[in-house]
Amino acid sequence: MKFSDFKNKVSTIINVDLSSYKEQRVERRINNLIAKNNLKNYEGCLKRLKESKEFQREFLEHMTINTSEFFRNxxxxxxxxxxxxxxxxxxxxxxxxxxxxxxxxxxxxxxxxxxxxxxxxxxxxxxxxxxxxxxxxxxxxxxxxxxxxxxxxxxxxxxxxxxxxxxxxxxxxxxxxxxxxxxxxxxxxxxxxxxxxxxxxxxxxxxxxxxxxxxxxxxxxxxxxxxxxxxxxxxxxxxxxxxxxxxxxxxxxxxx
Ligand SMILES: C[S@@+](CC[C@H](N)C(=O)[O-])C[C@H]1O[C@@H](n2cnc3c(N)ncnc32)[C@H](O)[C@@H]1O
The missing domain is CATH 3.40.50.150 (Vaccinia Virus protein VP39)
Structure with a gap:
């Protein structure tokens, strides 16, 4: 499966349009997540997303960097x-x-x-x-x-x-x-x-x-x-x- 097809399918499962995010970064982070979870490929990742609410949460957390601090700048x-x-x-x-x-x-x-x-x-x-x-x-x-x-x-x-x-x-x-x-x-x-x-x-x-x-x-x-x-x-x-x-x-x- 091509990365562009994967992105389209993801947005039908979770409410996030990945095409609005910078492509290289999204691709890199998704590949990391796939490797970390031993999912082999995009199909495996989609299957897991459909099956597991817990994985949907992990996916979202992985895509959104949450770093913050008090009095930043x-x-x-x-x-x-x-x-x-x-x-x-x-x-x-x-x-x-x-x-x-x-x-x-x-x-x-x-x-x-x-x-x-x-x-x-x-x-x-x-x-x-x-x-x-x-x-x-x-x-x-x-x-x-x-x-x-x-x-x-x-x-x-x-x-x-x-x-x-x-x-x-x-x-x-x-x-x-x-x-x-x-x-x-x-x-x-x-x-x-x-x-x-x-x-x-x-x-x-x-x-x-x-x-x-x-x-x-x-x-x-x-x-x-x-x-x-x-x-x-x-x-x-x-x-x-x-x-x-x-x-x-x-x-x-x-x-x-
Ligand atoms: C790096 S943090 C920035 C936090 C804070 N604004 C600061 O500057 O310290 C980026 C935040 O944007 C959120 N985020 C990413 N995509 C978003 C979206 N489409 N809508 C709302 N929040 C989003 C992430 O969940 C994350 O908590």
Whole structure:
């Protein structure tokens, strides 16, 4: 079976269109998974996918890299804390925020920490976090993290909001409570509207150029007037105006 036929068949079994992801990477990861599970070939992989929900989960986890950390790219979070959030909350009574490929929650919880530090009550914002992978959302709801995810957390913040257990840290329930997690596939599902700040970080890197453009259009359409899109450090828009956006600082783009 050709890889292109395999990809088409996969999308009829699980709700993921692999053709939106960069081909070489997808092929490499699937071949790894096939070897790891002694499946011989694509037919074997499809058969296992049809038979086993557990394997479907493993397949999805293998395709989506979940790496995340608190305060990833600290300069950007500093700008959010010192400039963008104060402006936004001065202008609006209720602010809508969405972490669009949230992984294990580090990103959304970083925002919750910053808002707490700014003294902004959770009644003044809605903080949604979504991801395609249900197992990583379960982890996010637990709020337990290893050293690796915490290496950029300032010491005072670590001692204020985390409790050290054996070999991990538990995040304070007060920080976790404002974040609502749910499953959302950026490629297929529709997005909420009138959002003031969207974080879509370190996920575009896996998609083809066409898919990236389609998603950027969808994200821009979901922003409120003057809303802000916050991308990953290596993900910049060459022509932001094509999406009704303008660059305002590093990885931040504002709706025109
Ligand atoms: C590398 S993590 C980035 C996490 C976080 N945004 C950050 O920058 O630290 C990429 C996340 O994108 C998610 N993802 C991949 N494809 C997706 C899709 N089609 N829809 C929603 N999330 C997706 C993965 O499950 C993974 O959790």
């Amino acid at each position: 600290p300069m950007n979070y500093k700008h959010l804390q010192e400039v963008l959030f104060p402006k936004l909350f001065a202008k609006k009574q209720k602010v809508k925020i969405w972490s669009a490929a949230s992984s294990n929650g580090c990103e959304a919880y970083t925002l919750s920490i910053i808002l707490k530090e700014l003294g902004i009550s959770p009644s003044r914002y809605q903080l949604k976090a979504t991801d395609i992978d249900p197992s990583i959302l379960e982890e996010a709801r637990e709020g337990t993290y290893s050293n690796n995810a915490l290496k950029r957390v300032p010491k005072d913040i670590l001692s204020k909001y985390f409790t050290k257990k054996d070999n991990y840290y538990q995040l304070d329930k007060k920080i976790m409570a404002p974040v609502e997690f749910s499953k959302l596939n950026l490629l297929k599902d529709s997005y909420d509207k009138n959002i003031d700040l969207i974080l879509c970080r370190n996920v575009f890197i896996y998609f083809t150029k066409e898919t990236k453009e389609q998603l950027t259009t969808k994200l821009s359409n979901s922003l409120a007037k003057d809303g802000i899109l916050f991308l990953g450090n290596t993900e910049y828009l060459l022509q932001p105006e094509k999406f009704n956006l303008k660059k305002i600082y590093n990885s931040f783009y504002q709706k025109i």
